[in-house]
Amino acid sequence: QDKPTLKFAAVFGDTDIRADAIRNLQEALSSEFTLEPHFGATLFKQGTELVALQRGNLETGIVAPQDIAKQLPEWSVLTAAYLFRDADHLKTFFASEPGKEMTKMAEDKLGIRIIAPVYFGTRQVNLKPEKEIKTPADMAGIKLRMPGGDAWQFLGSALGANPTPMAYSEVYTGLQTGAIDGQDNPLPNDYNMKFYEVTSQIVLTSHLIGYDLFAVSKKTWDSLTPEQQATLEAEVNKAVDWSTQRHLEEEAKLADFFKEQGLKVYKPDVEAFRQYAQQKYLESDFARDWPEGMLDKINAL
Amino acid sequence: MSLFSPFAICLASITVLAVLGLPIGYAMIGGSILYLLVQGQDLAIAAEQLLQGLRGSFVLLAIPLFILSAELMNVGSLSNRLLDFCNALVGRFRGGLGHVNVVQSVIFAGMSGSAIADAAGVGRLIIGMMTRDGRYSRSYAGAITAASAVVGPIIPPSIPMVLFALVSDASIGYLFLGGAVPGLLMAAMLMAINSVVAHRKGFPVEDPVVLRRLPMITVRAFPALMMPVILLGGIYGGVATPTEAAAIAAAYAFLISILLYRDVSAKDAYRAVLSSARSSASIGLMIGGALVFNYVVTIENIPNSLSALISGYDLSPLGFLLIVNVTLLILGCLLEGITILLVIVPIFVPTAQALGIDMVHFGVVVVVNLMIGLITPPYGLLLFVVANVARAGLWPIMRDVFPFLLALIAALAFITLVPDAVLWLPRLLGYSG
Amino acid sequence: MTMNQLRLLRWMKRRAENVAVALLATVFVSFILQILFRYVLGWPVGWTLEVSTLAWMWLVLWGAAFVVTERDEIRFDIVYSAVSRRTRRGFAIVTAMALIALLLVSLPATVDYVMFMKVEKASYIDIRLDYLFSVYVLFALAAIVRYAWLGFEAIRGRAPDLTDPSHLRDE
Numbered sequence: 001q002d003k004p005t006l007k008f009a010a011v012f013g014d015t016d017i018r019a020d021a022i023r024n025l026q027e028a029l030s031s032e033f034t035l036e037p038h039f040g041a042t043l044f045k046q047g048t049e050l051v052a053l054q055r056g057n058l059e060t061g062i063v064a065p066q067d068i069a070k071q072l073p074e075w076s077v078l079t080a081a082y083l084f085r086d087a088d089h090l091k092t093f094f095a096s097e098p099g100k101e102m103t104k105m106a107e108d109k110l111g112i113r114i115i116a117p118v119y120f121g122t123r124q125v126n127l128k129p130e131k132e133i134k135t136p137a138d139m140a141g142i143k144l145r146m147p148g149g150d151a152w153q154f155l156g157s158a159l160g161a162n163p164t165p166m167a168y169s170e171v172y173t174g175l176q177t178g179a180i181d182g183q184d185n186p187l188p189n190d191y192n193m194k195f196y197e198v199t200s201q202i203v204l205t206s207h208l209i210g211y212d213l214f215a216v217s218k219k220t221w222d223s224l225t226p227e228q229q230a231t232l233e234a235e236v237n238k239a240v241d242w243s244t245q246r247h248l249e250e251e252a253k254l255a256d257f258f259k260e261q262g263l264k265v266y267k268p269d270v271e272a273f274r275q276y277a278q279q280k281y282l283e284s285d286f287a288r289d290w291p292e293g294m295l296d297k298i299n300a301l
Numbered sequence: 302m303s304l305f306s307p308f309a310i311c312l313a314s315i316t317v318l319a320v321l322g323l324p325i326g327y328a329m330i331g332g333s334i335l336y337l338l339v340q341g342q343d344l345a346i347a348a349e350q351l352l353q354g355l356r357g358s359f360v361l362l363a364i365p366l367f368i369l370s371a372e373l374m375n376v377g378s379l380s381n382r383l384l385d386f387c388n389a390l391v392g393r394f395r396g397g398l399g400h401v402n403v404v405q406s407v408i409f410a411g412m413s414g415s416a417i418a419d420a421a422g423v424g425r426l427i428i429g430m431m432t433r434d435g436r437y438s439r440s441y442a443g444a445i446t447a448a449s450a451v452v453g454p455i456i457p458p459s460i461p462m463v464l465f466a467l468v469s470d471a472s473i474g475y476l477f478l479g480g481a482v483p484g485l486l487m488a489a490m491l492m493a494i495n496s497v498v499a500h501r502k503g504f505p506v507e508d509p510v511v512l513r514r515l516p517m518i519t520v521r522a523f524p525a526l527m528m529p530v531i532l533l534g535g536i537y538g539g540v541a542t543p544t545e546a547a548a549i550a551a552a553y554a555f556l557i558s559i560l561l562y563r564d565v566s567a568k569d570a571y572r573a574v575l576s577s578a579r580s581s582a583s584i585g586l587m588i589g590g591a592l593v594f595n596y597v598v599t600i601e602n603i604p605n606s607l608s609a610l611i612s613g614y615d616l617s618p619l620g621f622l623l624i625v626n627v628t629l630l631i632l633g634c635l636l637e638g639i640t641i642l643l644v645i646v647p648i649f650v651p652t653a654q655a656l657g658i659d660m661v662h663f664g665v666v667v668v669v670n671l672m673i674g675l676i677t678p679p680y681g682l683l684l685f686v687v688a689n690v691a692r693a694g695l696w697p698i699m700r701d702v703f704p705f706l707l708a709l710i711a712a713l714a715f716i717t718l719v720p721d722a723v724l725w726l727p728r729l730l731g732y733s734g
Numbered sequence: 735m736t737m738n739q740l741r742l743l744r745w746m747k748r749r750a751e752n753v754a755v756a757l758l759a760t761v762f763v764s765f766i767l768q769i770l771f772r773y774v775l776g777w778p779v780g781w782t783l784e785v786s787t788l789a790w791m792w793l794v795l796w797g798a799a800f801v802v803t804e805r806d807e808i809r810f811d812i813v814y815s816a817v818s819r820r821t822r823r824g825f826a827i828v829t830a831m832a833l834i835a836l837l838l839v840s841l842p843a844t845v846d847y848v849m850f851m852k853v854e855k856a857s858y859i860d861i862r863l864d865y866l867f868s869v870y871v872l873f874a875l876a877a878i879v880r881y882a883w884l885g886f887e888a889i890r891g892r893a894p895d896l897t898d899p900s901h902l903r904d905e
């Protein structure tokens with residue numbers, strides 16, 4: 001019998017840690033599956049992977065929870081600021097009963113099978129002005145670049161800033177020229193995009209645990225034997241754990257690197273940020289769609 | 302790749318449809334649908350890639366805006382004022398109007414990202430000036446107009462560089478800066494050739510403009526001359542991203558033509574916008590077709606296979622660049638620049654990155670190369686345009702364009718061999734690559 | 735065709751052009767507003783980008799469907815412009831039939847995809863994507879009709895127009 005071919009699509013580039021993890025996965029699966037990775041959003045544009053999976057044009061891929069929330073508003077709870085405490089909490093949630101409830105919902109309503117959350121770093125605020133940031137009030141008037149789309153822009157205002165959409169590739173020049181005052185990304189992104197060259201400080205707000213989901217088209221999933229499903233699930237989890245570990249190591253190293261580069265790297269009053277943000281979210285339209293009690297269940301884990 | 306592989310069938314059908322005269326955008330969409338059909342894939346992927354590609358690639362927005370600004374500059378008296386100014390500057394030298402032609406293109410280049418708009422717009426005026434009273438041959442006037450229009454998209458702003466940024470993720474701002482020095486170098490070489498030909502053939506000089514009229518002429522052309530300053534100042538002074546600068550350029554052209562010079566009627570303005578909409582749509586559809594075909598190329602893993610093939614030859618970065626140059630120069634004789642940029646160039650990008658070639662350098666080399674392709678026969682779009690505008694035969698124009706072509710290729714060789722010629726200015730302004 | 739039909743056709747053509755002009759104006763104006771909001775008022779907004787990209791997407795497909803003429807098309811015309819009128823008519827018939835067949839074959843799946851996209855919305859202006867994407871179906875139908883017409887004309891003995899390069903504005 002032929003090995004099933006699994007096309008894989010992701011936004012992250014060829015040199016990303018996650019691309020290494022996927023290549024490891026490709027190797028580990030090679031006796032049972034042919035995994036064909038396409039990195040850098042070359043096959044499907046960013047944000048269109050979910051529909052590609054749903055329509056069976058893509059077998060496996062990395063989907064952002066924000067994209068799931070576009071079709072399944074209940075999921076917007078999983079994109080809120082200050083929801084998960086760290087990568088461990090994220091993993092624990094998706095393995096828990098409430099986590100399974102959420103992935104089951106995506107499977108039934110969207111037709112995608114979610115295997116695991118893929119951690120890619122904790123988003124921190126990175127600013128050009130030297131002004132010290134302690135509380136959300138200090139962020140007032142700061143033009144903070146956030147990805148496009150109203151959910152992301154809302155996140156920016158939940159930090160107390162003035163959110164500005166701008167293409168990722170223009171952020172460096174935007175910072176350099178002062179078109180924006182800052183941006184928020186995990187530390188490895190700040191390093192890869194050389195943002196540290198044009199900014200003066202990193203405020204460790206840890207406002208969002210960045211993660212995507214390793215998902216399989218339901219059509220594909222159902223066509224696999226239970227053994228194949230088990231193998232795929234186990235190997236994906238292994239690859240994802242490896243990638244998470246590497247990211248955590250990288251983040252620890254980078255904080256020191258940025259200090260050496262002369263940037264101020266410090267923790268603000270995170271509790272003040274958390275309260276401000278959670279309040280903003282609860283008052284917003286987003287929270288209307290959140291499943292009853294989900295926030296408390298996540299907090300309790 | 303077998304002769305009857307789905308990819309080969311796709312490629313062959315696109316080629317056949319295009320050669321038989323189907324517009325290139327339609328040919329790429331059609332051939333890609335055939336591929337999906339043969340592969341048993343979802344036929345809606347063609348629509349999906351085209352729609353999501355146009356919606357999701359926001360750098361593409363610079364294209365209709367740069368087209369609009371070029372079009373608005375070509376209605377009204379803006380071009381005339383510009384030519385007066387260039388004439389006052391360099392008309393007094395032997396072959397004066399040839400120099401005027403080049404200098405005008407350099408200034409126009411700083412306002413527009415389009416070579417065709419230069420040749421078909423301002424080019425029409427200056428060809429008329431040169432051939433009046435038979436002082437220059439129609440073919441020479443056409444040839445130097447075509448050759449000088451080539452620098453348009455090399456000096457910033459530039460539509461092809463926007464497209465290169467799209468396929469490579471290089472920064473548009475630094476690509477623009479990278480083109481400035483090579484563009485000026487090319488213009489200088491064109492003027493040198495014009496000098497040599499002018500002395501040999503005894504071309505006329507223009508009556509020197511008396512010095513006291515110079516301030517007046519400058520004032521009349523001043524708002525137009527300010528446009529490059531506003532544009533580049535905007536981009537590098539932090540007021541706007543390069544895409545927003547395209548909108549500012551259009552707004553500025555609109556303001557000075559309609560409000561300041563007041564020689565554009567509402568009807569003219571409407572026509573200019575309609576004509577821009579039309580061009581944007583025909584280019585946009587070709588880009589759309591390329592986006593669809595790109596899906597086929599990606600799923601077939603063509604860039605990676607080519608990368609693997611090239612790395613098997615153990616090429617040096619320089620060797621690779623030379624191969625790319627020769628390939629593109631040959632393709633430029635046969636294919637249209639945007640097609641090459643969107644379909645062929647992405648195949649080279651991963652290898653260039655793997656070899657550690659700077660993307661800004663690579664982008665400028667590629668764009669210079671493709672712009673030279675606009676004047677290489679048999680398929681040189683600018684040659685067709687000036688043949689049409691100058692009402693001269695294609696053969697005499699090709700003959701007269703030849704020395705200019707050699708000069709431009711020499712400039713290309715120079716910037717390929719000396720990356721600093723490209724990267725010096727971007728680095729001066731903060732580029733860290 | 736009767737005079738009235740011809741007049742109606744011309745009227746429709748002009749209205750289609752009005753739409754294209756409005757779309758390009760929308761791209762332009764929303765960009766200018768974006769700049770004003772961001773740099774002058776210091777109050778960045780997100781909807782401008784969404785409106786301008788969607789207007790551009792519509793401009794391309796609407797324009798290609800109803801506004802771009804044969805003379806404006808970008809084609810590889812080395813061979814095409816060198817052959818006799820009779821051969822060119824043959825070319826036109828072959829390419830028209832091929833394109834019509836391919837577009838027709840893909841039409842059901844395309845309609846299905848466009849309808850599927852009702853699950854998503856443009857995030858600021860709150861319009862469902864199936865409405866926004868329906869312009870592709872319009873484009874495909876218009877292309878089928880246009881090439882059926884061109885093919886029919888070629889069969890009846892009229893050679894198709896050549897591209898006029900001085901009309902092109904492509905670099």
Ligand code: NA
Nearest residue numbers: 402406446449
């Ligand atoms: Na010129």
Ligand code: NA
Nearest residue numbers: 410453456458
């Ligand atoms: Na230019």
